[in-house]
Amino acid sequence: KIKHGIKDVKEFIEKLASRGKVDPLSDNFARYLDENDKLRHLRYEFSIPKARDIVSDGIEALSPEDDSVYFCGNSLGLMPRRTRDLVNQELDVWAASGVVGHFKHKHNRPWISIEDNVVEKMAEIVGAKPIEIAVMNTLTSNLHLLMASFYTPNTKKTRKKILIEPMAFPSDLYAVESQIRFHGLDPAKELIKMVPSEGENFVSLDSILKIIEKEGHTISLVLFSGVHYYTGQFFKMKKITEAAQKKGCIVGFDLSHAVGNVVLKLHKWGIDFAAWCSYKYLNSGPGGIAGIFLHEKHANDFNRPRFAGWWGSDRKSRFQLDQQFKPIPGAGGFQVSNPSVLNVVSLMSSLDIFSKTSMVHLRAKSLVLTGYLEYLLDKQLNGLGFKIITPRDPHQRGCQLSLKFLEENIREKVSKELVSYGIVVDERNDTIRVAPNPMYNNFSEVFRFVKALKIIMGDLGVKV
Amino acid sequence: KIKHGIKDVKEFIEKLASRGKVDPLSDNFARYLDENDKLRHLRYEFSIPKARDIVSDGIEALSPEDDSVYFCGNSLGLMPRRTRDLVNQELDVWAASGVVGHFKHKHNRPWISIEDNVVEKMAEIVGAKPIEIAVMNTLTSNLHLLMASFYTPNTKKTRKKILIEPMAFPSDLYAVESQIRFHGLDPAKELIKMVPSEGENFVSLDSILKIIEKEGHTISLVLFSGVHYYTGQFFKMKKITEAAQKKGCIVGFDLSHAVGNVVLKLHKWGIDFAAWCSYKYLNSGPGGIAGIFLHEKHANDFNRPRFAGWWGSDRKSRFQLDQQFKPIPGAGGFQVSNPSVLNVVSLMSSLDIFSKTSMVHLRAKSLVLTGYLEYLLDKQLNGLGFKIITPRDPHQRGCQLSLKFLEENIREKVSKELVSYGIVVDERNDTIRVAPNPMYNNFSEVFRFVKALKIIMGDLGVKV
Numbered sequence: 038k039i040k041h042g043i044k045d046v047k048e049f050i051e052k053l054a055s056r057g058k059v060d061p062l063s064d065n066f067a068r069y070l071d072e073n074d075k076l077r078h079l080r081y082e083f084s085i086p087k088a089r090d091i092v093s094d095g096i097e098a099l100s101p102e103d104d105s106v107y108f109c110g111n112s113l114g115l116m117p118r119r120t121r122d123l124v125n126q127e128l129d130v131w132a133a134s135g136v137v138g139h140f141k142h143k144h145n146r147p148w149i150s151i152e153d154n155v156v157e158k159m160a161e162i163v164g165a166k167p168i169e170i171a172v173m174n175t176l177t178s179n180l181h182l183l184m185a186s187f188y189t190p191n192t193k194k195t196r197k198k199i200l201i202e203p204m205a206f207p208s209d210l211y212a213v214e215s216q217i218r219f220h221g222l223d224p225a226k227e228l229i230k231m232v233p234s235e236g237e238n239f240v241s242l243d244s245i246l247k248i249i250e251k252e253g254h255t256i257s258l259v260l261f262s263g264v265h266y267y268t269g270q271f272f273k274m275k276k277i278t279e280a281a282q283k284k285g286c287i288v289g290f291d292l293s294h295a296v297g298n299v300v301l302k303l304h305k306w307g308i309d310f311a312a313w314c315s316y317k318y319l320n321s322g323p324g325g326i327a328g329i330f331l332h333e334k335h336a337n338d339f340n341r342p343r344f345a346g347w348w349g350s351d352r353k354s355r356f357q358l359d360q361q362f363k364p365i366p367g368a369g370g371f372q373v374s375n376p377s378v379l380n381v382v383s384l385m386s387s388l389d390i391f392s393k394t395s396m397v398h399l400r401a402k403s404l405v406l407t408g409y410l411e412y413l414l415d416k417q418l419n420g421l422g423f424k425i426i427t428p429r430d431p432h433q434r435g436c437q438l439s440l441k442f443l444e445e446n447i448r449e450k451v452s453k454e455l456v457s458y459g460i461v462v463d464e465r466n467d468t469i470r471v472a473p474n475p476m477y478n479n480f481s482e483v484f485r486f487v488k489a490l491k492i493i494m495g496d497l498g499v500k501v
Numbered sequence: 502k503i504k505h506g507i508k509d510v511k512e513f514i515e516k517l518a519s520r521g522k523v524d525p526l527s528d529n530f531a532r533y534l535d536e537n538d539k540l541r542h543l544r545y546e547f548s549i550p551k552a553r554d555i556v557s558d559g560i561e562a563l564s565p566e567d568d569s570v571y572f573c574g575n576s577l578g579l580m581p582r583r584t585r586d587l588v589n590q591e592l593d594v595w596a597a598s599g600v601v602g603h604f605k606h607k608h609n610r611p612w613i614s615i616e617d618n619v620v621e622k623m624a625e626i627v628g629a630k631p632i633e634i635a636v637m638n639t640l641t642s643n644l645h646l647l648m649a650s651f652y653t654p655n656t657k658k659t660r661k662k663i664l665i666e667p668m669a670f671p672s673d674l675y676a677v678e679s680q681i682r683f684h685g686l687d688p689a690k691e692l693i694k695m696v697p698s699e700g701e702n703f704v705s706l707d708s709i710l711k712i713i714e715k716e717g718h719t720i721s722l723v724l725f726s727g728v729h730y731y732t733g734q735f736f737k738m739k740k741i742t743e744a745a746q747k748k749g750c751i752v753g754f755d756l757s758h759a760v761g762n763v764v765l766k767l768h769k770w771g772i773d774f775a776a777w778c779s780y781k782y783l784n785s786g787p788g789g790i791a792g793i794f795l796h797e798k799h800a801n802d803f804n805r806p807r808f809a810g811w812w813g814s815d816r817k818s819r820f821q822l823d824q825q826f827k828p829i830p831g832a833g834g835f836q837v838s839n840p841s842v843l844n845v846v847s848l849m850s851s852l853d854i855f856s857k858t859s860m861v862h863l864r865a866k867s868l869v870l871t872g873y874l875e876y877l878l879d880k881q882l883n884g885l886g887f888k889i890i891t892p893r894d895p896h897q898r899g900c901q902l903s904l905k906f907l908e909e910n911i912r913e914k915v916s917k918e919l920v921s922y923g924i925v926v927d928e929r930n931d932t933i934r935v936a937p938n939p940m941y942n943n944f945s946e947v948f949r950f951v952k953a954l955k956i957i958m959g960d961l962g963v964k965v
């Protein structure tokens with residue numbers, strides 16, 4: 038039985054191998070793990086790209102009809118097969134009956150309340166109550182809408198600062214800087230950007246708690262990601278939230294890389310608000326519709342400023358000339374516009390797959406899958422021109438491992454060669470990010486990846 | 502030759518009839534007009550709903566296989582047939598190659614710059630330069646993003662007010678009220694809502710100019726719609742803009758009901774900013790992606806506050822860790838998030854049909870089509886329990902006529918009965934809004950509508 042209790046990955050993997058009586062470095066072990074994977078059927082819910090479709094200039098090491106090894110769900114999740122049906126059903130309704138689809142819908146998804154098809158499932162995935170969830174807009178827009186309500190430095194003159202993680206995603210950084218400027222303040226003074234811990238790329242919980250302890254009384258908003266896009270660090274969200282709220286700060290999270298990746302308990306952890314995109318681990322497609330969380334404790338607080346729109350107003354009067362904004366309690370009151378139907382069903386298609394399992398099960402597999410990747414990298418390629426900058430503690434990371442290459446030249450060649458092996462990873466700046474997704478990836482793919490990487494590095498003359 | 506010079510609709514229609522040697526009240530005239538309609542082929546670009554798909558409880562007056570009469574493009578435009586192909590092409594790319602679609606795309610629409618497929622066409626339709634246009638988010642979100650930049654009452658202490666049209670669309674009203682409150686001000690004091698002219702539902706240009714003359718120096722923002730959703734009034738955008746700007750106001754427009762409906766010259770008219778949805782006359786589907794216009798004169802003004810995001814930052818550095826917001830000059834700099842690919846191509850499909858004609862041609866047909874509707878209503882049903890509250894001057898309206906019913910009871914029955922005739926119109930509050938769309942509607946449909954309405958009213962015992 039796979040448990041979340043894994044402490045030492047190496048020990049755990051070797052115990053599994055000895056239980057299966059296989060060499061942990063052999064492809065037999067990968068096959069053994071796949072055979073014992075209770076979630077392996079989920080892969081067939083997705084369209085897995087073929088090698089031929091991702092390789093540009095000739096395929097070296099595999100047949101074009103082979104599946105690619107897609108380790109890039111941290112950038113764009115794969116398409117659930119059912120998405121095509123759902124999207125085309127909506128086109129059918131539009132084609133057949135135009136505006137009538139808002140009220141009468143062959144598949145029982147009248148557009149007037151299309152978002153109802155995803156809210157509960159989304160709530161389940163992030164550990165929230167339905168009233169705490171809305172599905173709307175895009176991520177960065179939502180961060181702005183939420184900060185318009187929750188970053189209000191001028192009401193409390195001594196509390197103006199925003200604290201963010203080291204190397205925040207550019208869009209988040211631009212968003213907070215522009216929010217600070219919006220209030221006539223100077224980001225150089227009011228934005229505290231954490232720096233990585235000595236010798237690391239990620240930041241220890243200790244340093245975070247220390248800065249909150251020291252600066253908390255001047256901080257209006259703590260905005261972290263749940264899982265860091267670059268290092269893959271899974272922040273101790275509960276501890277950060279508790280510490281910051283004790284100091285009177287508002288705590289928000291960008292969960293783009295956390296949702297669908299790690300187990301979240303947003304309600305229980307008491308987080309004030311969160312926002313995320315859905316095209317990564319939620320597989321909703323490029324530019325898919327985004328999600329927000331607003332803690333129940335704020336559900337009936339209508340005194341904060343908020344940027345209002347009709348979709349956030351009481352449903353019964355939405356189509357009347359009755360011109361009085363009556364905010365829906367909870368996250369729904371932050372909706373501004375009628376949502377894209379194609380995007381909602383595209384998300385729904387993926388959330389329905391999540392409903393066939395649970396985040397707890399996915400995470401259990403993920404811990405082993407990424408643990409296995411780490412184990413093989415350590416055993417087969419240790420010291421080979423790159424460093425794993427993701428925390429080694431499996432509970433401080435999601436499914437992604439980030440390999441920081443010491444030589445740009447090598448990194449570029451590796452990443453190009455990987456493609457010719459039909460392997461898709463994300464290369465960004467100095468790092469190759471590898472994200473085996475427990476929903477559609479398997480252990481044999483991890484094996485294939487490490488094997489290919491070793492050959493490539495050898496060919497490049499990097500010494501093992 | 503149909504010209505925009507129409508002054509007196511009745512005279513114009515009768516001249517056309519006498520030229521064709523047909524009785525203007527006969528169905529022959531409708532057929533004559535259809536035969537002479539140079540745009541009639543455009544109808545076949547769209548999926549026209551069948552009567553059977555829009556009728557709920559039995560069809561009275563036509564065969565279920567007949568086309569419905571769809572006069573509801575002011576609420577949701579019909580689906581272009583090609584939309585299905587384009588949307589499925591994107592699903593193909595996603596299914597076949599995942600994230601690789603951002604850079605390598607079978608149909609030459611790499612997602613990384615997917616918006617480039619619509620910006621120029623959109624610019625053409627609203628009379629703008631490409632640098633003035635962005636396609637992003639949803640309408641109400643965009644209004645907020647634009648007001649965050651252009652409604653800044655606290656920088657000029659004596660200029661805090663917002664002037665809006667009578668009976669503004671609820672979402673716009675909520676948006677401006679919440680913007681005013683956001684700045685710590687009171688909408689009861691700072692929001693000037695115009696009232697309709699004496700005995701009318703719409704408002705005369707004179708009253709608008711008067712209030713601007715009188716209050717202009719206290720007004721920060723004038724926010725009108727281009728075409729009013731309820732009355733159908735096409736505001737004199739150029740005159741309003743000139744007058745308000747002379748007084749030092751910023752002028753913005755909500756063009757939801759204007760874009761794709763009337764000829765716009767946003768650049769030439771010097772409008773500061775505009776926003777619109779695309780699911781009405783632009784036929785992009787429920788909740789489709791929205792558009793904004795930012796006048797070229799503001800393209801390089803980076804000193805205003807703005808809510809920033811990575812998609813508005815210089816393309817070359819978008820994927821780098823280089824964390825410095827470098828706004829794209831023009832409207833593009835207001836983008837915050839990567840846009841929905843499905844929504845962009847769905848819009849593209851419709852804009853490509855616009856490219857086969859021009860707004861000038863569409864408007865020329867529209868003036869006659871709606872003029873013909875007005876003519877028949879006047880001749881056949883004059884005084885019959887409703888009043889046309891849309892301006893009678895064809896140049897002060899778009900394609901929509903709004904019929905205000907005196908008795909609620911009658912209106913409800915009429916609207917129900919129309920459905921059983923396979924006719925789709927929009928009933929909202931006290932009004933039935935009828936919007937013959939020059940792109941896919943024809944003159945025979947107008948004839949059918951008026952004929953049905955007359956029978957229904959007769960059956961209801963309303964005296965002709």
Ligand SMILES: Cc1ncc(COP(=O)(O)O)c(C=O)c1O
Nearest residue numbers: 374375640641670672730757778
């Ligand atoms: C004039 C006008 N403004 C605003 C809206 C709200 O649009 P959205 O829900 O796309 O923000 C509509 C929708 O019909 C509208 O007609």
Ligand SMILES: Cc1ncc(COP(=O)(O)O)c(C=O)c1O
Nearest residue numbers: 176177206208266293314838839
């Ligand atoms: C952590 C994080 N924040 C923000 C964004 C920006 O997302 P969007 O373009 O959907 O606003 C991304 C996109 O990859 C992200 O990974």
